[in-house]
Amino acid sequence: MGNVKFDFTNRSVIVTGAARGIGLEVARFFQDAGARTYMCDFDADELKKAADEIGAHGFPVDVSSTEQVEALVGQVVEETGSIDVIVNNAGILRDTVVWKMTDEQWDQVLSVHAGGTFRFTRAAVPHFRKQEYGRIINVTSYTGLHGNTGQANYATAKAGIVGFTKTTAKELARFGVTVNAISPNAKTRMVASIPEDKLGEIAAGIPIGRFAEPEEIAAAIGFLASEEAGYITGTVLPVDGGLAM
Ligand SMILES: NC(=O)c1ccc[n+]([C@@H]2O[C@H](COP(=O)([O-])OP(=O)(O)OC[C@H]3O[C@@H](n4cnc5c(N)ncnc54)[C@H](O)[C@@H]3O)[C@@H](O)[C@H]2O)c1
Numbered sequence: 001m002g003n004v005k006f007d008f009t010n011r012s013v014i015v016t017g018a019a020r021g022i023g024l025e026v027a028r029f030f031q032d033a034g035a036r037t038y039m040c041d042f043d044a045d046e047l048k049k050a051a052d053e054i055g056a057h058g059f060p061v062d063v064s065s066t067e068q069v070e071a072l073v074g075q076v077v078e079e080t081g082s083i084d085v086i087v088n089n090a091g092i093l094r095d096t097v098v099w100k101m102t103d104e105q106w107d108q109v110l111s112v113h114a115g116g117t118f119r120f121t122r123a124a125v126p127h128f129r130k131q132e133y134g135r136i137i138n139v140t141s142y143t144g145l146h147g148n149t150g151q152a153n154y155a156t157a158k159a160g161i162v163g164f165t166k167t168t169a170k171e172l173a174r175f176g177v178t179v180n181a182i183s184p185n186a187k188t189r190m191v192a193s194i195p196e197d198k199l200g201e202i203a204a205g206i207p208i209g210r211f212a213e214p215e216e217i218a219a220a221i222g223f224l225a226s227e228e229a230g231y232i233t234g235t236v237l238p239v240d241g242g243l244a245m
Pocket of ligand 1: 016018019020021023040041043063088140184188189
């Protein structure tokens with residue numbers, strides 16, 4: 001599939017969770033579209049391979065760490081003079097039914113998904129305000145809107161991201177900043193842990209009849225991150241083959 005042609009020349013972009021899956025394809029999209037692409041992930045080895053593969057910058061960052069997040073945003077601004085786009089994509093699963101869920105499983109999932117999104121947003125806002133420009137794209141999930149057995153922590157985090165997206169969209173609109181979320185499904189490692197028969201069942205419930213390729217998710221994120229999408233804010237765009245209809 002060809003790249004959707006938006007021009008990101010001279011735009012500095014951070015993609016979190018970029019070592020594999022959706023994040024890697026999002027980073028590739030921006031790199032191909034001329035951006036200064038900064039990929040971050042806490043899996044340093046995979047990240048290095050991924051960044052080398054697409055010729056972007058790779059930074060081992062744990063989105064749960066305020067210090068590491070702020071250091072990366074500071075470095076991007078120092079090196080390039082701006083931070084224009086943040087894609088909050090990093091994610092983990094710690095699935096189990098609620099009565100077996102430990103504090104650690106709860107805290108980790110909230111800290112990566114909702115906490116990471118909060119930390120990058122907070123770190124970028126002073127720069128966005130100065131530039132009077134910014135794009136944030138957060139990644140939520142069908143589970144956040146509809147629930148899923150074994151995922152009380154993940155559903156809470158992903159529903160929280162919806163509220164966070166709408167709140168920050170309202171807070172930042174006056175500064176030329178848009179904040180949107182996407183709700184994807186895609187064939188990635190995250191989905192690979194679902195048993196084959198359950199996967200077939202899910203795919204059968206998707207009107208388009210299959211999971212997305214990560215490139216299809218990247219194209220939607222790229223659109224929302226473009227200058228051209230400047231009148232769209234506070235939305236949750238399902239990129240899910242019609243699943244949520
Ligand atoms: N694949 C799907 O169908 C689907 C559906 C709904 C939502 N999502 C969301 O899309 C996003 C990407 O998912 P994916 O399917 O590509 O998963 P993935 O597991 O393939 O990739 C997630 C990446 O995030 C990184 N990561 C995890 N914790 C991190 C941390 N603390 N700091 C930095 N990096 C960290 C991982 O190392 C990994 O490289 C996630 O937020 C996920 O919840 C995916």
